[in-house]
Amino acid sequence: MLDKKTLSERDICTKYITPSLIDSGWDIDKQILEEVSFTDGKIFVRGKLTARGKRKRADYILYYNSNPVAIIEAKDNNHSVNAGIQQALDYAQILDIPCVFSSNGDGFIFHDRTATDSSIETEMSLEQFPSPGELWNKFKVFKNITSPEEERIISQEYFSDGSGRKPRYYQEIAINRTIEAIAKGQNRILLVMATGTGKTYTAFQIVYRLWKAKVKKRILYLADRNVLISQTKNNDFRYFGDKMTWVKHRQIDKSFEIYLALYQGLSGNDEEANIYKQFSSDFFDLVVIDECHRGSASEDSAWREILAYFKNATHIGMTATPKETNEISNIEYFGDPIYTYSLKQGIDDGFLAPYRVVRVGLNVDLEGWRPEKGKLDKVGNEIEDRIYNRKDFDRNIIIDERTDTVASKITEFLLGAGRFSKTIVFCVDIDHAERMRMALSKLNADLVKENYKYVMQITGDNTEGKNELDNFINPEEKYPVIATTSKLMSTGVDAQTCKVIVLDSNIQSMTEFKQIIGRGTRIREDFGKLYFTILDFRNVTDLFADPDFDGPPIRVKEATEDTDLSTIEEEEENFTDPIIDNVSGEEVILKKPTVRYPENERTSFVHERKPKVYVNGVDVSVLVSREMYFDNNGKPITVSLKDHTKEIIKNHFATLNDFLNKWNDGEKKAAIIKELQEQGIMVDALTDAVDKEADLFDIICHVTYDQPPLTRKERANNVKKRNYFTKYGEQARKVLNALLDKYADEGIATIENSEVLSIDPLSTFGTPPEIIRMFGSKEKYVEAIGELEKELYA
Missing domain, CATH: 3.40.50.300 (P-loop containing nucleotide triphosphate hydrolases)
Incomplete structure (x- = not known):
């Protein structure tokens, strides 16, 4: 007789659950969908590397006509019959489904979301599964359908x-x-x-x-x-x-x-x-x-x-x-x-592209600009003596050097991101869009010489530009690459391959802000478009702090005078902590994107009381400005990063001993790091702020409990001095020494990942299976890594 305990979950579905559904009258071709993935998996980004998280998948969804009426979560027979009910209920809530089942092949647990009494959850045998008509009646109750x-x-x-x-x-x-x-x-x-x-x-x-x-x-x-x-x-x-x-x-x-x-x-x-x-x-x-x-x-x-x-x-x-x-x-x-x-739901489900933000603060924007006495504009008129700020620039007063600086930083960013990355530059008005096109054309003269459509002004008054709008949004068309605009492209333009959105307009409307961000949210994996970047020159991204905003960025970075924007996309490639999928709990593998480059707005005129003032000869530069971080809910952190970290840690670990016990008891430190990140600890930013050479363990002990931190190299050297390797063979000792060096360079998560055995210098000792055999078995190798970690944090 077949032993159910030896069967896989899929075997349980094939041999027990599906036959039960068919016997109850369900049509396997028209009404039963198995292994239904209903999300695409969230996109994770590190530098230019990307990875997909695990999709949400229902084992069964049952349909009556066009309406999903039931969901079934299956488990193997080593689980109880109700082991899948909570997961099934979570999916039913998302999918708007009334009838929820869990099964391990012995029978079903039925959770009836239409019930209001003790019948809300009942157990039934395989032979008792409800017919399509019975569940359709439940669906009609759930949706309050009362007439034929x-x-x-x-x-x-x-x-x-x-x-x-x-x-x-x-x-x-x-x-x-x-x-x-x-x-x-x-x-x-x-x-x-x-x-x-x-x-x-x-x-x-x-x-x-x-x-x-x-x-x-x-x-x-x-x-x-x-x-x-x-x-x-x-x-x-x-x-x-x-x-x-x-x-x-x-x-x-x-x-x-x-x-x-x-x-x-x-x-x-x-x-x-x-x-x-x-x-x-x-x-x-x-x-x-x-x-x-x-x-x-x-x-x-x-x-x-x-x-x-x-x-x-x-x-x-x-x-x-x-x-x-x-x-x-x-x-x-x-x-x-x-x-x-919402945008946040779309990003979490993997249907919309996540995005990072780079904020560039110019001196004249952040400090204001006051003309020196007797300063003349470009036509020889004396400029009104007052302080001008970002609300004035490009609306009331135009500073040539400001336009040139913004264009220069955009060009610099594209050198790193790819000069053929489709880019939309949102300007204050049509005049500003025209001047920005000219500035960008001068800075990209080599590509403009190849094709003048490399940079195009696409505004309501510009016939040539409007005629190129379809080409800009067509993934198969190479040109235009950069579009300067004011309002025309802020909404309704399906720019599927747009990778860069530049904000150089004083946007205060949340509606307009969301619409503009929406120009970049499409995903086109076949064109290497899985995320996009916002370059913000006007602090427009302060709107992230508004309660009405529903999609926090993956990263916000302040650019300083020394920041080379061409390296922004590369910066996170040295990030050593693993990325853990929030659904499966499994590590996701990052990969480089595959990129291939393919060969009516109503014009509104601003009635200004005074004509614009055009000026040059002004010193414009990028200033060092405040760092900006976002918490888990996408809201800006208003206290210092260290105080924010201390508050989170103290809420979970009241004393140093509490934290040490958690750290030392954890089989994998990477899992603890992931848990801390989920609680809101910003590992990258905290490491940059305290000590890039220190372990996260030391940084937390220092920031929260005032302990003196050690660098990773110091911890590794302390282990070597204790000479605890003597019980291992010569080759195994060499492997452990190499792992210590890897820890000193990259951190604890690296040595916990078995893939480290395939990387230099570990790979010089042999293949991963050969290295593991140096310790006797895989279990012995894992045990050796555990002992190594104990020595590191002794």
Whole structure:
């Protein structure tokens, strides 16, 4: 007889769980999905090296029509039947699933999220697994589906073109919740989804399912920029083909079912231009408003009249950044979002690119600039005697040297990051964007000579630049590489391979800030784009401290006068602590990216009281400024780094003995270091601030408990002096000595990692298996490493 205890988890699924589901009436081809990875795995970055963390994976997800109704977590038979229930509940919460099961092959534990009494969790045999109809009834209770018509609408299948593309889990939730809300009669719906998470594809699946179910027969898709309409028409909505039209002409053809339109194309300053009135007010039964934080967001906007005219239709607003001010409220119009998927969630799930920040503070920005007496501008007029600061620069007064310095630091950074890294430079206005293009062109004359489109001004007034926008965002096009802009590219531009975002504009709006960051959040692994960098010249990244910001950077570095920005990307390659995936608890392997380089904004004019003042001959340089660190929640640390560390350690280890016991009891010090990092200890920054040559152990003892620190080299030498190696053979002693040298150079985590045996000088002793045999066995080798660590921290 087969012994269940010897079977793997997959064997348990194949031999016991899947047959149980089939016997209960579940269709293995249409209703059962096994080993479903629903995230991509968070991207970790060290210098130019990147790695993916482990994906979140459900053993089974059961579907009824387009709706996930149950999740099953399987374990091998050496676990109890309920061993997987907590993990399954966590996944069910994320995936919006009501019925949760755990199994080890003996039976099931069923957690019913619709129950409110003791029946919330029950045990059942393999033969008792619920039928599809039973779990569908649970789902209807969970979603409060009360009528046959509601059930018919939410049962409509997704669109599939046979390519295998399916909505991601969060898109699925957004689509289903919208369909459910409309089926219940809700007519104002808001979806908040971070830039780069596929809002247009989500909108398409919503429109398709409602249209296919004949619930909504004529649909209007509204946006306020040509690029948003063209991307929608040519990409996600292309299935609608000849049923779809882009409203461009004054005479409306009413024979279509899907209408794409710019607000500007439907309305104007006089009644004759308001061509939306050629439709009857009840012509459309669904209106989708893209980027609803703009355009018609304001109650007194002329474009709001279009929504008011079609008020009987269902309105779905979609945005990454709902706007809430005294004058504008998306929530007041649409109601609270029925689903929110944030930037932080997207980065943690591995669907969005993480980013680092480099802050560059210029002397004239941080200290202000006051013209010396009698200082003349470039046309010979005396400059008003007052202190000018960053709010003035490029808006009221232009300092040539400031523009040149910013352009120089951008160029310097690209020397390290790659000179063909797609870059967007956000400027104060169109004039500033024009001057920045010229400054960057001069500094990159060699590449501009090869192709003048290396640097392009892409602004609302520049026809040549606007014509290159599609080429900039097309991954297959090499040029343009650097785009200088003001507002045109701040939102709705799908720049998939943008690797650098430069902030040289005084951005104060959280909405605008999030939109700009969104230009870099797309991932294109096939083009080596897994993260991006923000160069901040205006302290705009102070907005990270705002409670409304939801996606902390992986790193913030202050650039000083001596900082060579071309080395920024390389700096973290010497980081020796392992990166531990936050889901699996396993170390992730870093790899170098594979890079391949492929061959309508409404212009708003600023009415200024005074003309701009242009000046040169000013000393502009990079100043040393305060270091800036972020805690685990992405909020700036306001106390000193040492005090911050001391506070964290004291909260977990009241005395030095408590900390020493934890450190000495840990089998792997790397695991303790990882735990300290998770609690908010900034290992890199702390080491830089205290002593780069000291062990983290010594730094913590010094900062928190006032103990004198030893360097790693001193600790290694102390071990050698004690000559404890004598019990090992000659070759094993040489290996241990080499490991001590590695510890002195790189730290404790390096010698705990077995891969160190493949690196010089260890590799000169033989292959890893040969080195391990010098100690007798793998167990003896591990034991020797443990003894070595005890000696190091004796």
